[in-house]
Amino acid sequence: MSTTLEAPSLRRPGHLFIGGTWQAPADGGGIDVMAPFNEQVFARVGEAGRADIDAAVAAARRAFDEGPWPRLRPAERAAKLLEVAAQMEKRAEDLASAYTNQVGMPHRIAQMSGGGAIALVRYFAGLGETFPFEDVRPCPQGGIAVVVREPVGVAVCIAPWNAPLHTMLLKVIPALLAGCAVIAKPSPETPIDALILAECIEAVGLPEGVFSVVTAGRDVSDYLMRHESVDKVSFTGSTTVGRHIASVCGERMTRFTMELGGKSAAIVLDDISVPDAVAAMMPHIVLLAGQQCAALSRVLVSRKRRNELVEAMAAAMRHVPVGDPYDAATLMGPLIAQRQLDRVNGYIAQGTREGARLVTGGGRPRGLERGFFIEPTLFTDAENSMVFCREEIFGPVAAVITYDDEEQAIRIANDSPYGLSGGIFTQDKERAYAIARRVRTGNITQNGRIIDFTLPYGGFKLSGLGREGGPEGLDAFTEVKTVFLPTPPAHLTAAS
Numbered sequence: 001m002s003t004t005l006e007a008p009s010l011r012r013p014g015h016l017f018i019g020g021t022w023q024a025p026a027d028g029g030g031i032d033v034m035a036p037f038n039e040q041v042f043a044r045v046g047e048a049g050r051a052d053i054d055a056a057v058a059a060a061r062r063a064f065d066e067g068p069w070p071r072l073r074p075a076e077r078a079a080k081l082l083e084v085a086a087q088m089e090k091r092a093e094d095l096a097s098a099y100t101n102q103v104g105m106p107h108r109i110a111q112m113s114g115g116g117a118i119a120l121v122r123y124f125a126g127l128g129e130t131f132p133f134e135d136v137r138p139c140p141q142g143g144i145a146v147v148v149r150e151p152v153g154v155a156v157c158i159a160p161w162n163a164p165l166h167t168m169l170l171k172v173i174p175a176l177l178a179g180c181a182v183i184a185k186p187s188p189e190t191p192i193d194a195l196i197l198a199e200c201i202e203a204v205g206l207p208e209g210v211f212s213v214v215t216a217g218r219d220v221s222d223y224l225m226r227h228e229s230v231d232k233v234s235f236t237g238s239t240t241v242g243r244h245i246a247s248v249c250g251e252r253m254t255r256f257t258m259e260l261g262g263k264s265a266a267i268v269l270d271d272i273s274v275p276d277a278v279a280a281m282m283p284h285i286v287l288l289a290g291q292q293c294a295a296l297s298r299v300l301v302s303r304k305r306r307n308e309l310v311e312a313m314a315a316a317m318r319h320v321p322v323g324d325p326y327d328a329a330t331l332m333g334p335l336i337a338q339r340q341l342d343r344v345n346g347y348i349a350q351g352t353r354e355g356a357r358l359v360t361g362g363g364r365p366r367g368l369e370r371g372f373f374i375e376p377t378l379f380t381d382a383e384n385s386m387v388f389c390r391e392e393i394f395g396p397v398a399a400v401i402t403y404d405d406e407e408q409a410i411r412i413a414n415d416s417p418y419g420l421s422g423g424i425f426t427q428d429k430e431r432a433y434a435i436a437r438r439v440r441t442g443n444i445t446q447n448g449r450i451i452d453f454t455l456p457y458g459g460f461k462l463s464g465l466g467r468e469g470g471p472e473g474l475d476a477f478t479e480v481k482t483v484f485l486p487t488p489p490a491h492l493t494a495a496s
């Protein structure tokens with residue numbers, strides 16, 4: 001891994017995109033961006049201070065209160081979003097390199113996921129035609145009611161570093177379609193995608209103030225989400241920070257959506273072959289070096305099949321190619337930073353201390369001296385009550401826990417402060433569905449783990465509040481207004 005990375009091709013490096021123009025940070029701040037696989041600082045972006053936040057919020061407020069964007073028809077906003085998708089298509093390679101260089105995502109997977117990001121923008125643009133922005137209903141007291149979904153206002157979109165483009169687009173695009181003015185706040189580890197997105201939006205010319213990007217650290221981000229002119233905070237990140245933001249928003253009734261952490265269970269039933277279960281499960285443990293909110297980190301298996309499953313999982317983990325994300329053979333890159341490596345190592349030590357047995361992994365892969373790499377790691381003899389089975393590790397670490405019968409498997413799956421995702425590994429769709437209905441989690445899949453931006457995604461319990469993706473993800477950026485009239489207005493009569 002001796003390759004020296006080039007700086008990303010940004011139009012105005014070191015600048016913030018505020019109110020439709022590129023501006024140098026008022027106090028001259030900057031953030032170094034490091035590639036986690038070779039520890040090279042390959043970019044420096046601007047760091048917003050409070051004055052920059054005030055400027056971005058003021059521009060967004062003006063755009064929302066006085067500008068044309070919220071008053072356009074949804075189809076007109078959708079047309080602009082399709083232009084943004086076309087711009088992103090031109091920048092596909094820049095976006096893929098940004099993903100690889102910032103996160104260490106294997107480049108061929110980063111390239112494929114770029115197509116998904118563009119499809120996401122087009123999908124939401126399509127909702128401009130079909131979403132019930134104005135819904136005429138009969139009123140029992142006479143006349144009709146138009147149930148209108150209006151934009152929620154100035155929306156702050158805060159994203160984490162693990163999938164920086166997708167997590168940001170899932171907020172920014174529906175917010176723009178709804179008619180909001182948007183301030184995007186990417187993670188300081190991964191700001192490049194949002195800046196490229198700003199260039200794409202600049203190229204299509206949205207009205208002034210409708211979209212800003214402020215790259216900022218924790219304190220200034222805190223200042224932003226507390227700003228009294230903000231109407232909605234859409235947050236994806238850790239449960240710790242999410243709880244803090246939700247409590248601040250709750251005090252002021254600022255609307256919020258929380259996409260937080262997880263500790264999801266894979267329930268392996270006896271009717272599926274172990275090799276089939278392992279093949280279907282493994283990507284959801286090791287991809288992104290396990291830094292997936294929906295990682296299947298607790299693997300539940302019947303006592304009698306435990307040894308067979310553990311052996312097969314361990315063999316599969318030992319064969320995962322870990323290393324240079326630009327090597328076409330690599331499936332798993334590094335963790336994001338030294339502090340994440342320390343955190344994962346801490347949980348591995350904790351699992352051992354608590355009495356679980358380390359089967360494979362737990363160390364630095366041989367031959368990878370630089371970068372924040374860790375081996376895929378498997379524990380068995382784990383108990384669901386152990387701390388490392390209750391807290392989110394956010395690394396490629398799975399714990400095998402045994403159950404005696406299906407009832408106990410469901411109880412263990414539900415015995416978690418989180419409820420984000422899950423998998424049921426079986427040949428029997430009836431059993432899979434029956435179990436799925438009893439697991440308290442936001443999404444669950446038979447024989448794998450699907451996340452799809454056309455369908456709602458989000459968490460029960462400490463995994464969050466609200467949903468992203470699908471029409472529900474657009475609804476999250478609207479307020480409902482009910483207008484009573486004797487008969488529908490002309491434009492709605494004509495449409496029906």
Ligand code: NAD
Pocket residue numbers: 158159160161162163167185186187188216217218221222223225236237238239241242244245258259260261262292293294392394420458459463464
């Ligand atoms: P984090 O909570 O540390 O940071 C997330 C974002 O919040 C970053 O942009 C950060 O700069 C910002 N932030 C931090 N403190 C803030 C504050 N006081 N006010 C405003 N903004 C603040 O999380 P992370 O380490 O970047 O990401 C990992 C976490 O994200 C994991 O817990 C993972 O499960 C979660 N995640 C959840 C989903 C989901 O859809 N549920 C998806 C991806 C990641």
